[in-house]
Amino acid sequence: MSQTAPTLRPLDYRRELQAPGTKHAPYEAVLQVAELPLGAMRRVTRGDLDILLANTPAGIVATDDRCPHMSAPLSIGDLDECIVACPLHEGRFDLAAGEIVQMPTTGGLDPDGRYHPVWTASGHEPKSDVPGRKAEARRFTRVRRLRYYPLRIRDGRIEIAVPVLPGAETVVNARE
Numbered sequence: 001m002s003q004t005a006p007t008l009r010p011l012d013y014r015r016e017l018q019a020p021g022t023k024h025a026p027y028e029a030v031l032q033v034a035e036l037p038l039g040a041m042r043r044v045t046r047g048d049l050d051i052l053l054a055n056t057p058a059g060i061v062a063t064d065d066r067c068p069h070m071s072a073p074l075s076i077g078d079l080d081e082c083i084v085a086c087p088l089h090e091g092r093f094d095l096a097a098g099e100i101v102q103m104p105t106t107g108g109l110d111p112d113g114r115y116h117p118v119w120t121a122s123g124h125e126p127k128s129d130v131p132g133r134k135a136e137a138r139r140f141t142r143v144r145r146l147r148y149y150p151l152r153i154r155d156g157r158i159e160i161a162v163p164v165l166p167g168a169e170t171v172v173n174a175r176e
């Protein structure tokens with residue numbers, strides 16, 4: 001019996017997490033579906049906007065390619081099913097739900113404003129948070145939920161809706 005390939009579809013995100021400025025934004029083709037196999041991530045840049053495209057078991061998703069903690073590029077992190085791990089501070093985020101799975105090692109505030117203390121990843125030396133302005137900044141840094149760009153698939157191409165930025169070109173960066 002032959003196996004059928006999984007159907008490629010956009011991830012069905014929570015509407016309240018749609019990125020600002022995208023409600024009436026035009027769709028633009030950014031990548032061939034074949035260029036984004038299951039488990040792959042790509043960065044697409046439009047003007048000063050960096051967007052992460054990821055192909056997860058729950059569907060293809062477009063979100064900011066900026067960690068919702070301190071803006072590191074998630075596209076160079078690791079993707080495991082729907083969970084993307086940030087290359088800095090061990091933060092982990094659920095691309096399907098938009099939620100934090102693991103707070104960054106620095107601690108701080110979660111999206112609902114609850115404080116989480118500094119923690120140490122297993123296998124690392126315990127960290128002490130030296131009091132001072134930097135510790136205060138870490139404590140008050142809020143990690144927000146992910147925000148999503150509308151995405152559709154037409155004629156084998158992935159199209160996303162991004163705010164119009166006059167004169168901005170779209171560049172696709174593939175992770176080697």
Ligand code: FES
Nearest residue numbers: 067070086089091
């Ligand atoms: S920048 Fe991603 S966890 Fe800190």
